[in-house]
Amino acid sequence: MNEEDTKQALRYFHDVSLMLYYPKVINVFFIDSKPILEILSQLLALTYVTKIDAIALITDEPLPLKITNNLKEGFFNEDIFECLKSKSVVFSLPEFQLCDLIRLLLHLNIITKLEDEPKGHYFIPYALPSYNDLVSIKEANAKPLLIVWREEKNKEILPVPTGLFPLTIVHLLNLKEYVTEIPPSTPEYYKFRDAMSLKVVFKGKEDTLHLINCYTHIEVYFTGPTQHCPLVRKLLTKAIDNSSDAMHLKHNYVNAFACPSKRSSCYCIVRPREDGNIVNCTICPVSATISSDHWYWFESGPVENDNGTQMKHNNNQSPDESLLLVKKPGTDDLMKLFIDSAAHYMIIGIGLSVNVTDLTPLPHLTILNLIQVFQRWSDSNNDVTWAKILKVCQDFPNQLGKAEAKINKFLLSPEARDKY
Ligand SMILES: [Zn+2]
16 A cells, blocks of 8 residues: 555545544544544533533643633633643653644634733634623614525535534634634623624724624624625625535535514515525515615625515616605605614714704704705705715714615605605
């Protein structure tokens, strides 16, 4: 047997799980995978096991509380393995030592290396506690995107594959160009095995991506400007594809939205077609209309075809909407559309180039101030169009993204078509 034959045979034995062989990492093979799995499970047990006598079974001596607490947040340093009882077995041969284990775990994306994190050189999401509370994310302008796993043939909805979520988090963290850091452990952010927030940077602006594993889907929220949502979706798709490949899984997941009919197990699946995207509900006989604040995740918004199924069209606005954009908005419509964003009357006024310095900043005057702003804009005769107010919303997506979505929806409505 020559060298190449031997390697091929080893790869075969690895593929059929008779041994472990990672030639890209280390030139040894493991006939028995137990010691490696054991030292990993002992590491994770440090965060799950609370009984002192049980801890004594896995460590040589009690670990300082700080080290255990950091591990509960997913952070650790390489020397933590030195404290585990199974080290004597796994590191019994000079060919496989601590640095090799770390390289192997990095290669398998079980851990990721961190820069400038005082709590540890490495991050392991598997060590985090699980999330058992309700999800409440208000600051995202785009409605959440859902990633749903589905049997290809009979279309049955499947659970999110076990282990895929933390693996995807590590893959995302390895996209260091965009995903910069793990947020602090404060209530605004999720840091759990099945719910995680990550800091994402596009064009120098840092925003937050929240990912929640909801058993039959992963829910995705992005707090940054809505124009970056398609890029976020692409990054996430790449990370899920990489994780699926590593786990030898099919890529049988689809993008979806929560069905507005609010049936418990109903998803509005977005299906790409050559002429646009179609929305199909998994249960409802007629798929519901998906509002425009969902479509930020795709390059443009939906149109309706003859049978009421929503499709994504390739231009930003339908012809009707473009015609309306040059019309002068009525103050009554503006008030309806901006009433929930009234607190931002200063921003709106500045965007519309009207004087706001004399408006009294008292909470009970907010609505009156907003009326003033729109009245002054209307009187100014300075580009008083739907296009202008939409532009202001786009310039301040964090504050006015919701209002923008409402305007887009309104301009597509028969009411708007009749009136303008
Ligand atoms: Zn439905």
